[in-house]
Amino acid sequence: MVRSALNRILGMLVVMALVVTIVFVIVRVTPGDPAAVMLGPDATPADIESLRERLGLNASIPEQFAVYVGGIMRGDFGQSIFLNMPVTEALLQRTEPTFFLTIFSLLIATLIALPVGILSAYWRGSIFDQAATTLAMFAASIPSFWLGLVLMQVFAVQLGWFDASGYGGPGASFAERMRHLVLPAVTLGLISSALITRFTRASMLDVLNDDYVRTARSKGMSEPRVVVRHALKNALIPILTVIGLTAALLISGAIVTETVYGLPGVGSLIVSAVLRRDYPLIQGALLVVAGLYVLVNFIIDMLYLAIDPRVRY
Amino acid sequence: MAAIAHSGFREPNLLMKMASRPTAMAGLLVLVVMIALSLLAPLISPYDPAQLAVRNRLLPPSWQHLFGTDDLGRDIFTRVLYSGRTSIAVGFAVVIFSSIVGVFLGLMAGFFRKLDAPVSRLIDAMMAFPDILLAIALVAALGASATNVVIALGVVYAPRLARVVRASTLVIRELPYVEAARALGVPTPVTLVRHVLRNVTSPLLVQATFIFANAILAEAGLSFLGVGISPDIPTWGTMISVGRQYMEQAPWIMWFPGGAIILAVLSLQLMGDGLRDFLDPRLAKDV
Numbered sequence: 001m002v003r004s005a006l007n008r009i010l011g012m013l014v015v016m017a018l019v020v021t022i023v024f025v026i027v028r029v030t031p032g033d034p035a036a037v038m039l040g041p042d043a044t045p046a047d048i049e050s051l052r053e054r055l056g057l058n059a060s061i062p063e064q065f066a067v068y069v070g071g072i073m074r075g076d077f078g079q080s081i082f083l084n085m086p087v088t089e090a091l092l093q094r095t096e097p098t099f100f101l102t103i104f105s106l107l108i109a110t111l112i113a114l115p116v117g118i119l120s121a122y123w124r125g126s127i128f129d130q131a132a133t134t135l136a137m138f139a140a141s142i143p144s145f146w147l148g149l150v151l152m153q154v155f156a157v158q159l160g161w162f163d164a165s166g167y168g169g170p171g172a173s174f175a176e177r178m179r180h181l182v183l184p185a186v187t188l189g190l191i192s193s194a195l196i197t198r199f200t201r202a203s204m205l206d207v208l209n210d211d212y213v214r215t216a217r218s219k220g221m222s223e224p225r226v227v228v229r230h231a232l233k234n235a236l237i238p239i240l241t242v243i244g245l246t247a248a249l250l251i252s253g254a255i256v257t258e259t260v261y262g263l264p265g266v267g268s269l270i271v272s273a274v275l276r277r278d279y280p281l282i283q284g285a286l287l288v289v290a291g292l293y294v295l296v297n298f299i300i301d302m303l304y305l306a307i308d309p310r311v312r313y
Numbered sequence: 314m315a316a317i318a319h320s321g322f323r324e325p326n327l328l329m330k331m332a333s334r335p336t337a338m339a340g341l342l343v344l345v346v347m348i349a350l351s352l353l354a355p356l357i358s359p360y361d362p363a364q365l366a367v368r369n370r371l372l373p374p375s376w377q378h379l380f381g382t383d384d385l386g387r388d389i390f391t392r393v394l395y396s397g398r399t400s401i402a403v404g405f406a407v408v409i410f411s412s413i414v415g416v417f418l419g420l421m422a423g424f425f426r427k428l429d430a431p432v433s434r435l436i437d438a439m440m441a442f443p444d445i446l447l448a449i450a451l452v453a454a455l456g457a458s459a460t461n462v463v464i465a466l467g468v469v470y471a472p473r474l475a476r477v478v479r480a481s482t483l484v485i486r487e488l489p490y491v492e493a494a495r496a497l498g499v500p501t502p503v504t505l506v507r508h509v510l511r512n513v514t515s516p517l518l519v520q521a522t523f524i525f526a527n528a529i530l531a532e533a534g535l536s537f538l539g540v541g542i543s544p545d546i547p548t549w550g551t552m553i554s555v556g557r558q559y560m561e562q563a564p565w566i567m568w569f570p571g572g573a574i575i576l577a578v579l580s581l582q583l584m585g586d587g588l589r590d591f592l593d594p595r596l597a598k599d600v
Binding site: 011014015018019022026027137138140141142143144145146149150152153157248249251252255256259270271274275277282285286289290291293294297 | 434435437438439441442443444445446447449450451452453454526530533534537538539540550553557560561564567568571574575578579582583586
């Protein structure tokens, strides 16, 4: 088991190193001069030269790579050109809405997906199962920004139950800020529930035919108890994996949803960084998000290793 | 790439098999109709998609304008049809591009033991980036254009295909006929194409169908964020993006292109699901 854990740690470090390299390649080694792109067509050669100097673009590629990796090692992700503050600080400032948006959407998605997925598997092939499966597929076909706009139009513009956009403005109370997250969280939650429902159903189907479920039934155990105590308990590991990975991937949804609802989160920060060609910020965001994903994945694998003695890496 | 087109019709009764799955068949039918409608748009609609008619701006749906008109008085039904060309073509181009890259990487990793670890770790690292995030970063680096959107999304989805191809190749590599080919001295590239690739096509086709669906969604998302295809080129995504500004007075501007996306993506998913049920089983379970 120690050997497996060490193997897995080594694997994770290799993937992290590759992530760091890929980000460097995307941001630095692409054709064109980032400084020129950033400053636009009206920039003078002198301006471009001074920005190149500031970004360290005049060094050779290997030298730039060394400086970049050195910075990351020290936790220094560089300076945002446009916001004129460290990238880490810029990201941290925007963490709150994204953090709570992710938590609420996951909560909504799980509350829908777990019961629906379990019942779908239990009543396999029934009208309920077919309706749920079709609905899940339908939900997975809706562009999240479009659903966001439709919900906004109905519940904010027409019914006036919520504000259409923003985060309550400066000085808004915590409750007020959270109220602004309701529609975005429902948008993201509905769409993510599709994936989790499908996984829950598949995972439950796997275990519902297992011997220990039959044994439990033959002992005369009540059906709800069989499903929850025996089947769900064993199906839960893969389901939790999907929920964990969905959490890490929700940043993709947050990018779009935060833009739709004008939330000052990490997602909308990334979009504005891209629109302003703020390369250090784009670079930092890519590193943080992909790094988190690798980390979540790693933690899940380690949990598997701890829970299930058959697992080996 | 020939592989994908090829495999679809190599089995003579693929369509017959599909017919036994009504949902998959419905998906195929809807998609074919949508493609036909967008290609035949000039014959179907009396309007020009770019023709401005300011007097007719923001008209609600009616018999004259089935889906209403937009802020510049253009007929939305016509524009949804024409936009379909771009949206579907971009999605398809992404499938082609990511398949070429994905098949190459997957075959290398699956067939050559020494390449497996490095290529697999690279795939893992690529998959750590959420699709939209990686796509917008790539488009930001490459510059916004339809071609670059295809390249960016192709890069995003290639690792998923590579993973599927690798998994199947690992199984096929050990099968007797591959060993026989090796023993007979068949050159490795020939073995790869003739014996391995051909048998990888089923899972590849299934995965490619889902990627087609995802690519249409992702392209729309990029266009909406303003980091994709230029708003001057009508796609379903850019139409919604423009319509958003008139959400209160004329919500239909964004309803219909959104409906078109849902319909196209849903039919692709239904097809993918059906295809998986009868194409994939053996290989998918072994791995």
